[in-house]
Amino acid sequence: MPISRRRILQAGAGSVLAMMIPGKTFGQDSTKTSEDVMEKKESENAPPLYPKFDTHMHAEGPKEDLLPVLDALGVRRVLNLSYSGFREPAELLAFENKLLADMDKYPNRFRFAPAFNVTRFREPGYTDSVIAKLANDIDRHGAVAVKIWKDLGMMLRDDDGRYVFCDDTRFLPIYDYIVSRGLVIYSHIADPLAGWLPLDTPSPHARYFRNHPEFHWYGKPDKPSHDEILRHRDALVARYPKTIFVAAHLASMEHDLEETAKFLDTFPNVRIDTAARFADLMMKPDAQVRAFFIKYQDRILYGTDCDFNAEELGKTPEAKRQKIKSIITAHQKNFTYFEDTLALPPDVLRKFYYENAAALFAKSKK
Numbered sequence: 001m002p003i004s005r006r007r008i009l010q011a012g013a014g015s016v017l018a019m020m021i022p023g024k025t026f027g028q029d030s031t032k033t034s035e036d037v038m039e040k041k042e043s044e045n046a047p048p049l050y051p052k053f054d055t056h057m058h059a060e061g062p063k064e065d066l067l068p069v070l071d072a073l074g075v076r077r078v079l080n081l082s083y084s085g086f087r088e089p090a091e092l093l094a095f096e097n098k099l100l101a102d103m104d105k106y107p108n109r110f111r112f113a114p115a116f117n118v119t120r121f122r123e124p125g126y127t128d129s130v131i132a133k134l135a136n137d138i139d140r141h142g143a144v145a146v147k148i149w150k151d152l153g154m155m156l157r158d159d160d161g162r163y164v165f166c167d168d169t170r171f172l173p174i175y176d177y178i179v180s181r182g183l184v185i186y187s188h189i190a191d192p193l194a195g196w197l198p199l200d201t202p203s204p205h206a207r208y209f210r211n212h213p214e215f216h217w218y219g220k221p222d223k224p225s226h227d228e229i230l231r232h233r234d235a236l237v238a239r240y241p242k243t244i245f246v247a248a249h250l251a252s253m254e255h256d257l258e259e260t261a262k263f264l265d266t267f268p269n270v271r272i273d274t275a276a277r278f279a280d281l282m283m284k285p286d287a288q289v290r291a292f293f294i295k296y297q298d299r300i301l302y303g304t305d306c307d308f309n310a311e312e313l314g315k316t317p318e319a320k321r322q323k324i325k326s327i328i329t330a331h332q333k334n335f336t337y338f339e340d341t342l343a344l345p346p347d348v349l350r351k352f353y354y355e356n357a358a359a360l361f362a363k364s365k366k
């Protein structure tokens with residue numbers, strides 16, 4: 001059964017609204033000069049906008065209503081990510097068709113990152129059918145990356161009941177193919193460490209695990225540990241040193257920037273994104289986060305995990321307007337954090353928001 005994205009969002013782990021942390025001070029005056037900004041918003045009081053490349057969106061359905069949101073946030077480009085979600089092949093295709101809706105109309109705005117089915121991995125012909133699917137994703141839709149998801153390590157099991165990890169040798173022909181086509185591997189492997197801790201441990205993800213007991217593995221010694229799952233991810237990264245891996249959600253190491261730094265130091269082919277982990281950053285000392293962003297300024301991508309479904313914006317024009325407004329407001333608070341609270345230097349912000357991603361994803365593979 002696929003995991004409903006909507007349910008995940010309602011639980012807060014991926015919600016843009018969950019990126020807000022109350023009690024932080026916002027709205028300091030910007031000291032940036034006009035050369036530091038590339039766009040200005042219409043309102044005189046609004047802070048200036050840096051161009052953005054959101055590398056972690058799930059935008060389903062017609063894109064028309066999304067465009068004004070992107071414009072308001074300065075998001076010039078989007079990597080629209082699929083994820084396998086433990087879906088059967090036909091379900092995955094149906095989901096990806098929603099992601100692809102209208103994307104051809106805006107060839108400079110959207111890039112596509114497909115996923116592949118994992119549930120049928122024991123069936124004859126599995127590898128060939130996955131490779132044929134991915135070939136189509138690249139040749140027809142210009143796919144620039146392939147997403148792998150936490151069903152590898154946390155859902156998929158072998159005949160003997162053991163969990164199957166992302167570096168399982170049976171998937172290697174698929175990775176070989178992805179690598180041969182020069183695509184990025186975009187990985188969301190494991191959950192936040194909070195999933196292995198008591199529910200009352202302070203964490204932005206506590207509500208998610210309260211609502212998803214199937215992924216709350218504290219006190220379940222028969223389940224793989226957080227560390228074990230990530231070691232398999234690391235083995236995969238090590239196997240393809242010339243391939244760029246984007247480890248989503250602060251590499252699932254949001255609890256410890258020092259560990260994340262070690263991971264980046266060990267694997268030069270890794271980038272990380274910030275998707276749905278803004279609240280984790282905001283809980284840490286500002287000076288520590290600032291130093292991390294400056295040190296790894298070429299390796300961090302601006303991703304939000306914004307889930308935009310054109311069909312679920314609301315039935316009335318007013319409901320729709322409110323929903324769009326809430327999305328914009330949530331993102332703007334994140335900008336305030338990076339630009340004012342952390343006061344990251346303009347060249348670091350430009351890399352983080354746009355340039356690091358553009359270097360990987362600007363060119364369609366079509």
Ligand SMILES: [Zn+2]
Nearest residue numbers: 056058275305
């Ligand atoms: Zn996501």
